[in-house]
Amino acid sequence: MTPPTTSNTPDALVRRLREAGCVFAEDEATVLRASAVDAEHLEWLCARRISGAPLEHVVGWVAFGDLHLDVGPGAFVPRxxxxxxxxxxxxxxxxxxxxxxxxxxxxxxxxxxxxxxxxxxxxxxxxxxxxxxxxxxxxxxxxxxxxxxxxxxxxxxxxxxxxxxxxxxxxxxxxxxxxxxxxxxxxxxxxxxxxxxxxxxxxxxxxxxxxxxxxxxxxxxxxxxxxxxxxxxxxxxxxxxxxxxxxxxxxxxxxxxxxxxxxxxxxxxxx
Incomplete structure (x- = not known):
């Protein structure tokens, strides 16, 4: 089932993440938007993050110095x-x-x-x-x-x-x-x-x-x-x-x- 769409403007996205308890909501919104292929995908990514999944598991990568490392569900996320x-x-x-x-x-x-x-x-x-x-x-x-x-x-x-x-x-x-x-x-x-x-x-x-x-x-x-x-x-x-x-x-x-x-x-x- 395709998740319902909602407003994905930067302010709305930051607000949703902040209300869900994301301390670095602005930074996370930037990562989510950069990882989404379209508005529907962005909504799906946002819903997963709000549900409690680690941001890195949601988007499939983590920034580590100058590198972008692949990571996903079930794996320890490099700190x-x-x-x-x-x-x-x-x-x-x-x-x-x-x-x-x-x-x-x-x-x-x-x-x-x-x-x-x-x-x-x-x-x-x-x-x-x-x-x-x-x-x-x-x-x-x-x-x-x-x-x-x-x-x-x-x-x-x-x-x-x-x-x-x-x-x-x-x-x-x-x-x-x-x-x-x-x-x-x-x-x-x-x-x-x-x-x-x-x-x-x-x-x-x-x-x-x-x-x-x-x-x-x-x-x-x-x-x-x-x-x-x-x-x-x-x-x-x-x-x-x-x-x-x-x-x-x-x-x-x-x-x-x-x-x-x-x-x-x-x-x-x-x-």
Whole structure:
């Protein structure tokens, strides 16, 4: 059934979105109008957004830096805060010559896609266990980039062990006790396994730290996004695993940058 049409003038559209609780109604109206092929399509898009679907799922894309990434229902929507991690990953890749870069817990692969566009000489890989998100990752990365069906390394070829220059990840890091702090649209439209990670939110972070050491090349970098309040605990864990650790932060989100020391054999750990 074709939805009923209504006034789609800018002011009317903004008013409808604002009444539905959209905080950035003007910006969302601009995106909806740019994505609609005609007035009827615009009305359909608007009705879906007002019903509570995330804007990015409604229009099928998200702006991420200079990129437009494909995304849709069932997939975690890349957050703008992840641009910090993308910048860290690009900087780490650029100093490694022709680097091999893996985005673990990739979702639709925002960081890997950014690296592919910014460091053309890089060999770019992504690992994502969810089939819906993995399909979007393949679309965003295009031909020539491998997407493995795993959260981190279980599907990555063993020949890459000890040869990856940069591993970047936004693993789930919301504590299960903090579910009531998330927006309703995230809880209702994004998979739980892309959001939650135990009582302190660090279950996947710790696992990734432990597994990454042997996959990184000498001097390779592991970069992980997390909440600023989680960084101290994650940093201690990374040091115990044998990494040297630095912190990047925008005041709310932190990126743990863990570097594997040169000349230390695989499997060695500091205790």
């Amino acid at each position: 703008q805060r992840t641009l910090l991690l993308a910048r860290v990953a690009v900087a780490a890749a650029r100093v490694r010559g022709a680097p091999t870069v893996l985005e673990a817990y990739a979702g639709v692969a925002p960081v890997a896609t950014t690296v592919r566009h910014s460091v053309p000489e890089a060999r770019v890989l992504a690992a994502e266990i969810d089939p819906v998100a993995a399909d979007y990752a393949r679309r965003n990365l295009g031909t020539g980039a491998a997407v493995y069906r795993s959260d981190s390394f279980t599907a990555v070829p063993d020949a890459l062990r000890g040869r990856i220059d940069v591993i970047a990840a936004v693993p789930p890091y919301v504590p299960t006790t903090a579910a009531d702090l998330l927006p309703r649209e995230a809880l209702e439209h994004e998979p739980d396994r892309a959001l939650f990670a135990g009582d302190d939110g660090l279950d996947h972070v710790r696992r990734l730290i432990d597994r990454s050491y042997d996959w990184l090349a000498d001097g390779g970098v592991l970069a992980i996004e997390m909440n600023r309040n989680q960084w101290a605990a994650a940093g201690r864990h990374a040091r115990r695993a044998g990494f040297t650790v630095r912190r990047r932060s925008d005041g709310h989100t932190s990126v743990l940058t863990a570097t594997r020391p040169r000349g230390r054999r695989a499997g060695h750990r500091c205790r």
